[in-house]
């Protein structure tokens with residue numbers, strides 16, 4: 001074949017393959033058998049191998065990139081990806097409508113859409129070519145997951161017009177794919193995904209695009225990030241444009257002329273929801289007119305022109321067979337309901353925490369009861385109530401034991417707590433749970449060292465405290481159940497890598513009472529290394545904004561223990577990082593500025609700076625900007641049209657500056 005005819009052939013194959021793929025994946029109406037598609041794709045691969053210069057980024061052969069990424073790059077969204085306010089019932093929907101009608105009068109309509117339960121993504125097209133796909137992240141900055149998104153066959157790699165635009169939608173895993181994936185995982189004795197949403201998110205967060213490609217993900221697009229230049233004047237027209245450009249949109253959407261129609265639509269879907277081939281967790285209601293959307297605007301987090309109606313959680317009935325006790329890392333003894341396995345909200349549930357004895361009394365739960373179960377936040381199984389009329393009289397009352405089920409020492413109820421605790425510091429259950437916490441995801445995040453392996457190592461006496469993890473040897477690990485050469489090597493690598501984890505991970509992992517992940521970060525930033533923290537007095541600790549009495553006491557008490565001092569030395573000599581590596585906070589008193597340590601209020605319109613920028617600059621110079629004027633206010637900056645705050649400041653005889661004076665001081 002000469003290059004000319006190869007070029008022509010490649011172009012024909014692109015068109016045919018794209019058309020077949022569109023019919024199959026977007027329209028759900030395949031027009032040729034799979035084998036024909038595969039034959040044409042192989043033909044294209046052969047030509048591309050012979051003429052590599054004809055391989056383009058939008059070629060149907062380029063959906064699964066070859067290379068494995070090191071990490072995802074950060075992407076700043078050009079327009080923020082907002083979230084939605086919630087409505088839980090009809091009243092909430094009518095409240096929402098009232099606010100819209102106050103701004104819009106009579107003349108407006110809505111579009112209702114299914115709220116797909118997956119993860120929000122943004123797709124960027126440049127001159128018609130799919131150039132970048134990103135996760136929502138915190139709404140401002142997401143991660144570049146282009147390679148993974150390219151594997152979703154309903155995403156066009158090129159759109160029929162050379163447009164530069166950004167479209168947004170929800171990537172998800174259909175129920176069928178989810179079930180197949182989880183059965184395969186269970187067969188390999190791997191932890192199954194909790195629900196299709198987690199499975200979709202997990203798949204798109206893989207650095208190897210071949211994994212995402214194997215997961216049968218799909219997408220529905222639901223908006224154009226920036227409609228300027230498209231000529232579109234309503235949300236529904238935007239969706240129609242997406243259809244014309246070959247994107248997959250959800251066809252269950254409906255334009256509703258008023259809130260009554262919206263409520264009917266919502267009620268209809270409460271019933272039909274289980275029949276859909278994908279999960280939805282609600283209905284999104286959007287004002288149709290883009291002009292009105294613009295007028296209504298957004299709050300910091302969500303648009304005022306849209307709301308998400310959230311379905312009530314699915315509830316099922318099952319038998320409560322038994323109540324088991326477990327001892328957590330802080331010694332709290334928790335009763336757990338053992339249930340006859342039952343499907344609820346997409347997964348099989350067989351355990352539900354009952355939290356404490358008071359809750360069991362309150363709900364009058366007995367062993368042998370039929371109970372209603374749901375998943376709180378659609379994730380955590382919970383016993384809602386007991387079906388008393390199904391009792392036979394054979395049900396048994398449950399009592400919490402007096403002694404620890406693991407070590408036998410007496411349980412105590414601490415002041416103001418409902419929980420019962422084992423306070424024996426040598427209780428093996430607490431030690432084991434502490435070790436599990438140390439290696440967990442938000443702490444030292446040691447892959448391959450899960451609950452089962454830790455429990456085995458602990459039972460065999462191979463680890464007693466967290467420093468022992470760093471002394472584990474290959475031969476010891478090889479003796480564990482189901483640990484082959486490869487998994488042991490990987491595990492040792494993961495342990496080695498964890499040595500350079502941040503100080504905040506280590507501090508959180510140590511499991512100091514009341515010190516969560518956020519406090520661990522603050523302590524790391526403030527003290528810089530573990531020795532300074534160890535030497536910190538209660539006063540030094542409580543001087544930090546976010547650290548209260550309780551946490552300060554717990555930190556001091558923890559570091560006073562001799563065995564803790566030894567543990568830290570052992571961790572250090574094993575090479576575990578104990579230094580803070582990020583930026584240190586600047587203390588107000590270290591800054592030489594007029595604003596340092598002062599409380600400042602901004603009011604009125606700041607012409608040159610804008611309120612946000614002024615706030616940021618003042619804070620950089622050590623000032624604290626608050627929202628309302630009080631006796632504690634040191635200074636009021638009053639822009640144009642300042643109102644009640646200015647009056648109040650004058651009344652309290654607080655110093656007042658105008659914008660000019662502020663600029664002068666900032667530029668000093």
Ligand code: IVH
Nearest residue numbers: 082083084113114115116119120170222284
């Ligand atoms: S519109 C500014 N439409 O729900 C409004 N969102 O909390 C942007 N979602 O992050 C969202 N289906 O992940 C919209 N038809 C739909 C949706 C939808 C699912 C998700 C999306 C968003 C979250 C809102």
